[in-house]
Amino acid sequence: MVQSMGFGIDFGTTNSVAAVFNGEELTAFVDPNNLPHPSVLWYKGEPQPIVGREAKKRIKDFGNTPGNKFITSIKSQIHKQEEFEIFGKPYYTWQFASEIFRFLKEDAKERYPGYPDMMEAVVTVPLYFNGKQRKAIRKAAERAGIAVKTFIHEPFAAVVGYLFADPSQVEYLKEKRENILVFDWGGGTLDITLVKLDSGTIYEVNNQGYPDKSxxxxxxxxxxxxxxxxxxxxxxxxxxxxxxxxxxxxxxxxxxxxxxxxxxxxxxxxxxxxxxxxxxxxxxxxxxxxxxxxxxxIINDDIQDAMSLVDRALHQAHLQASQINQVLLIGGTSRIPLLKKQMRNTFGTTKVIEIPNADTVIAEGAAIISFYDWPPELVRPICIQLSDESHYTIFDKKTILKPEFAQKGVVFFCTDNREGEGRLIITENRGEQGHQVKEIVSVPVSNKLKNIYTERVVADFRVDLDVILRISARGSVEGKAVYLDIHDLCYGLRFA
Structure with a gap:
C-alpha cells in the first residue's frame, strides 16, 4: 500500500537526520548549512535541552563551565538501564534519545511547513542492535510522538536511498541484476552488507560488523x-x-x-x-x-581489520571482488583516505562510489520504504534440525517479518533425555550451501527414561514489531521456560 507521505529517521551516534518522500520529491531535513543535525544535547540549567548544531558549537565555550552539561554519542549507550543525573534530576539514556527525536520532528515542522506532522516513520538501526536496544529506540521515538513503523538496517536503507531516489528508475531497476557492497562506517558502528538486486527484489546476502570500532x-x-x-x-x-x-x-x-x-x-x-x-x-x-x-x-591495524571483514563477507557469500558491481561508501569514517585507497585497491577505482548525499541517504532510504510501505521479508528459511539431521521449516523464505505473518507454535519430542535437556538446533537454509546453525537452545526436561513421547518441548516462534525473532521453549520441567532472541536476520524487499 502506497502512503501519501513517507518519513524516515536515521538516529545516529554522531549525527541524526529525518527525511520525507511523497512519491516524487525526496527531502532530507538538514540544518541551514545543508548539514545533518549533530546528536548532541546541551543542558544549561533548564529541563529542556538545546539540541543539534547549536549544542555542538558550544562545547568548546561551555564544556568546562559549571551549570552546563553536554550529552554526546548517546546512541552507543542506548542499551544502558542505569540513570544519568543532570543537575540533580535522573534521566535514562532513552530519554536523551527522545530529545533528539523530538528535535527532528519539530525542526521538520518548523522549517518545512508544507509537510504534515511526522506521526510515524521507518527508523534505521545498526546490524548488531538487539531487542533491548531497539525497544529503547522505539520508546524514545514514541515519547517524541513518533510511531515506529518498522526497523531497517542502516546499510540496507542506504542502498534503497541510493537506488530509488529517482522514482522514474523503479521500472528500470525491476530488470536489473547487481551485487552491491555497502561499507557504512559512521561514528558509532562499522556495518558491511552485501546486497543483491535481482529482478524486482533487493535483499541482504551477508552482514558483517564492528560494533565497537568506529x-x-x-x-x-x-x-x-x-x-x-x-x-x-x-x-x-x-x-x-x-x-x-x-x-x-x-x-x-x-x-x-x-x-x-x-x-x-x-x-x-x-x-x-x-x-x-x-x-x-x-x-x-x-x-x-x-x-x-x-x-x-595509529589506525592502520583497524583499517586492515575492516578490510578483513570485507573479505569475510565476500567469502561467506561465495563471491569474488570482481563480481561486485558497486561499492558504496557511507559514513564519515569511510572518508578516511587510507580506507578509500584500500577499497579501490580491492575493487577498482570505478566501482568505489563516494555518495554525495552520504549524510542523508540512510534516512532517505527509510522514507522511501515508508512511502511504498514495503515490509521486510525473510531472505532464507529458518529451520529446526531434527534428530535424523533432516530439517523442519519454521518460517519459509519470503515470510513477511511482522507479528501477524511470522508466528508459529510447534511441539517437538526429545529423543534422548538422559542429560536432562532437549536441544533445539536452529538453522538457516542457505540452499546449495546447506544449513548453517544460528543458535542452539537447551531446554530443561526430565532425565528419567520413559518413552520418546513423554519428554516433549513446546516451542513458540514469532517475529515482533522490532523485527526480532523471539523464541520461547518449555520442556517437561515445570517453571523452566527458555527464551532466545535472534536479531541478525537477513531480510529483503519486493518492489516489483
Missing part, C-alpha cells in the same frame, strides 16, 4: 595519542594524570574536528591555551601538531 573509537585513539605526546613533551608522569571532565570533553571535541580535517589536509593543529592541565600550581597549555601520516599509523 569514528568515536578513532577519536579516543587520537585523543590518547595527543595526551601521551603532551605528557612526554612536558615531562609529566602518566601516573595519577587526570583531566577535568569538562576539559576532556573539549579536547575530544577538538580531536573529532582534527580527525575530520585530516581527510582533507596533510596536517592539523589542536590548541587549548588556557587551563588545559595544572599541577603543583603550574598551568600547562596544549599545542599538538598532527600529520595525516601519523594518524594513519
Amino acid at each position: 569514528g568515536d573509537y578513532f577519536d579516543e585513539l587520537l585523543m590518547k595519542d595527543v595526551i601521551d605526546t603532551f605528557q612526554q613533551e612536558n615531562g609529566i608522569t602518566p601516573h595519577g594524570f587526570r583531566l577535568e571532565p569538562g576539559i576532556e570533553s573539549i579536547l575530544l571535541h577538538e580531536v573529532e574536528f582534527a580527525k575530520i580535517d585530516l581527510s582533507r589536509k596533510d596536517n592539523v593543529s589542536i590548541l587549548l591555551a588556557d587551563g588545559f592541565y595544572s599541577i603543583n600550581g603550574k598551568r600547562y597549555p596544549l599545542f599538538s601538531d598532527i600529520s595525516r601520516r601519523h594518524f594513519e599509523t
